Amino acid sequence: MFQHVEPYPGDPILSLNEAFQKDPRPQRINLSIGIYFDDAGRIPMLPSVREAERRVVEAAGARPYLPMEGAANMRSAVQDLLFGAGHPALAAGRVATIQSVGSSGGLKVGADFIKRWFPDSAVYLSDPTWDNHRAVFEGAFLECRSYPYYDATTGGLRFDAMCEALRAAPERSVVLLHACCHNPTGVDLTPAQWRELVPVLRERRLIPFLDLAYQGYGDGIEEDAQAVRLLADEGLGFFVANSFSKSMSLYGERCGALSVVCPDAAQAERVLGQLKFTIRRNYSNPPLHGGQLVARVLGDADLRAMWQAEVDGMRQRIQAMRQALHAVLSAKRPGRDFGYFLTQRGMFSYTGLSPAQVDRLKDEFGVYLVRSGRMCVAGLNTGNVEATANAMAAVLG
Ligand code: PMP
Numbered sequence: 001m002f003q004h005v006e007p008y009p010g011d012p013i014l015s016l017n018e019a020f021q022k023d024p025r026p027q028r029i030n031l032s033i034g035i036y037f038d039d040a041g042r043i044p045m046l047p048s049v050r051e052a053e054r055r056v057v058e059a060a061g062a063r064p065y066l067p068m069e070g071a072a073n074m075r076s077a078v079q080d081l082l083f084g085a086g087h088p089a090l091a092a093g094r095v096a097t098i099q100s101v102g103s104s105g106g107l108k109v110g111a112d113f114i115k116r117w118f119p120d121s122a123v124y125l126s127d128p129t130w131d132n133h134r135a136v137f138e139g140a141f142l143e144c145r146s147y148p149y150y151d152a153t154t155g156g157l158r159f160d161a162m163c164e165a166l167r168a169a170p171e172r173s174v175v176l177l178h179a180c181c182h183n184p185t186g187v188d189l190t191p192a193q194w195r196e197l198v199p200v201l202r203e204r205r206l207i208p209f210l211d212l213a214y215q216g217y218g219d220g221i222e223e224d225a226q227a228v229r230l231l232a233d234e235g236l237g238f239f240v241a242n243s244f245s246k247s248m249s250l251y252g253e254r255c256g257a258l259s260v261v262c263p264d265a266a267q268a269e270r271v272l273g274q275l276k277f278t279i280r281r282n283y284s285n286p287p288l289h290g291g292q293l294v295a296r297v298l299g300d301a302d303l304r305a306m307w308q309a310e311v312d313g314m315r316q317r318i319q320a321m322r323q324a325l326h327a328v329l330s331a332k333r334p335g336r337d338f339g340y341f342l343t344q345r346g347m348f349s350y351t352g353l354s355p356a357q358v359d360r361l362k363d364e365f366g367v368y369l370v371r372s373g374r375m376c377v378a379g380l381n382t383g384n385v386e387a388t389a390n391a392m393a394a395v396l397g
Contacts, residue, residue, distance in 0.1 A: 012131070013370055020368045028366035029388055031379040034183065034347055036217075036246055036314055039381045044249050044314075048306035052296035056289070066285045068276040070099020070257070074291040077298035078257040081221075082212070082228050082242060089232045093265035096272035098258050098279065099286045103213050104132065106241030106258030110209060111140035112278045113260075113271075114174055114239075121207065123174040124166065126150075128372065130183045133176055133211070147175070150185045150350065155340030157187050163200050171205045179240070180224040181214035181346025184374035188218065188345050194227050198234050208238040216247045216311035217318065218345045232261055244294050246347070247311055253290030314378075318347065321380035328389030333396055347378040357395040365391035 016032045038044045069075065075097045079090050089095050100106035114121060123137045126149035134144050147169075148161035166175060182188055189197065201208055210228055218224045231238050237260075244255040258275070262268040279285065297303045326341045341349055353361070353373040361367040367388055369375050380388060 016368060016370065023366060023368075025366040027387065028368065029379065029384045030368050031375045031377075031388070032368045032370050033379075034246075034376055035251065036249065036318075036347065036378040037381065039317065039383075041379075041381055041383070043251070044310075046249050046307065046310045048297050048303045048310055049248050049250065049293055051306075052293045052300070052303055056292045056296055063288060066099070066288055066291075068279045068285050069097075069272065070286045071288070071291050071295060073299060074099050074295040075257065077295050078242065079259065081215075081298055082225055082240060082259060083232055084222075084225070084229060087229070087232060089261055094262050094268050095232075096260045096262060096268045096275060098272070098275050099291050100241070100256045100258050101283065101286055102245060102254040103211065103241040103243035103256035103258075104136065105254065105286075106243075106256045107133070107136045107209075107211065108140065109275060109278050109282070110239045110241060110258050110260075111137050111142060112282070113275060114207070114209075115140045115142055116278075117274070118172060118174070118207065121172050121174050122170070123176060123209075124169055125176050126162075126178065126182070128184055129176065129178075130211075137174075137176075142174075145169075145173075149182075150187055152352070155187070155344070155350065155352065157189065157193070159189070159193050159196075163197065166197075166200050166206065167204060169204055169206060172207060173204070174207045174209050175201065176209045176211060177227070179210045179212040179215075179227040180218035181348070183213065183346070184348050184370065184372060185350040186340075186344025186346055186348045186377075187350070189227075191226060191230075194230055198230065198236070201231075201236060202234070208236065210238060210240040212240060212242040214246050214346045215242060216308075217315050217347055220315070221247075221308055221311055237261055237263055244290075248294060248297065248307070250290055250293065253293065254287070255290040255294050318378050318380075321377055321385055322349070324382075324385045325377070325380065325389050325392075328386055329393055332389070332393035336396070341377075347376055349375050349377055351375050351392070353392070353395065360395045361391055365394070367391045 020030045122143040124147045127146040147165040148158040151158045215224045240259050245251045260271050297307050322341050326338050329338045351373045355371045358369045358371050
């Protein structure tokens with residue numbers, strides 16, 4: 001009956017993670033998967049989220065279904081977080097927001113919506129991008145193309161080439177943009193470059209789709225929402241999928257949202273209706289618990305302040321690891337410029353290592369990176385950063 005079903009080759013990053021788990025070497029170091037680990041190598045339970053959970057559990061009673069679009073308190077808390085409370089687009093009722101099953105779910109609901117209402121639009125992805133972007137949009141039967149992004153010679157951004165490619169894109173093309181902390185490279189647009197991008201998006205009537213999976217890991221919670229706020233201030237219509245997996249360390253609770261900024265309230269209402277329909281025929285409605293943790297943290301002034309300090313701490317710890325890695329590598333390989341480790345933002349850095357060098361790191365030193373050379377800097381800690389830097393210096397030859 002199922003003879004014709006082809007084997008699933010597996011997800012390269014998740015497979016690597018499984019190989020790491022099976023590796024018997026006690027000193028092995030996992031810098032492959034995109035998870036924030038604390039200095040003791042553990043996934044943190046944030047005290048603000050723990051306290052929110054205590055309150056949610058204490059108040060919990062019956063477990064009704066949520067509406068298709070999710071919990072109202074979570075949705076409005078997300079809107080305030082992304083746009084800033086009282087933003088004119090929110091006040092005008094121009095933003096349609098649904099609670100999603102992680103931001104992956106938000107990307108998928110958005111992709112299905114785009115296929116239904118913009119069936120001829122292709123989706124432009126940065127070169128490179130998170131592998132699952134292509135999988136999600138192609139899975140919604142949309143054509144994916146790419147625009148230049150990462151500059152391998154400088155470890156920076158090919159901004160002019162990016163703008164040129166977008167200027168040549170057909171009208172109403174969808175442009176997937178990482179709002180901060182680009183995955184996999186760590187290379188972001190500067191605020192000035194975001195401002196330069198706006199007329200390109202406007203003139204070509206492009207449809208921006210922001211992916212904000214690492215809010216707080218770049219420059220801060222507010223700072224990392226700047227791209228969202230800029231596009232909203234400029235009056236553009238766009239999509240934004242955001243995640244709490246990393247920022248609240250709520251990976252398995254699958255907390256995220258999708259917001260669509262529309263020209264007016266009437267259109268926003270119709271868009272929300274169609275998003276609900278997409279959800280209804282996929283999974284009907286989102287789960288209750290995780291979204292309520294998010295709503296509690298964001299909705300209580302004390303917990304919100306606690307969370308902000310916790311996110312600041314995670315970001316600063318990553319920054320300290322970047323400094324430490326940079327210091328050891330610069331000392332061991334004085335002829336080489338490792339400055340990109342300091343300028344790149346967020347959880348990831350493109351190390352510039354070749355697949356063969358990445359294989360050597362794993363086989364000889366037990367240091368696991370993705371074969372593209374992507375390193376999850378958030379997997380470094382005071383106990384393993386020096387060993388990692390030494391191993392890297394060795395394979396760099
Ligand atoms: N977008 C990007 C760029 C990501 O790196 C990730 C997680 N690896 C996601 C979206 C999805 O995150 P989640 O579904 O856990 O919210």
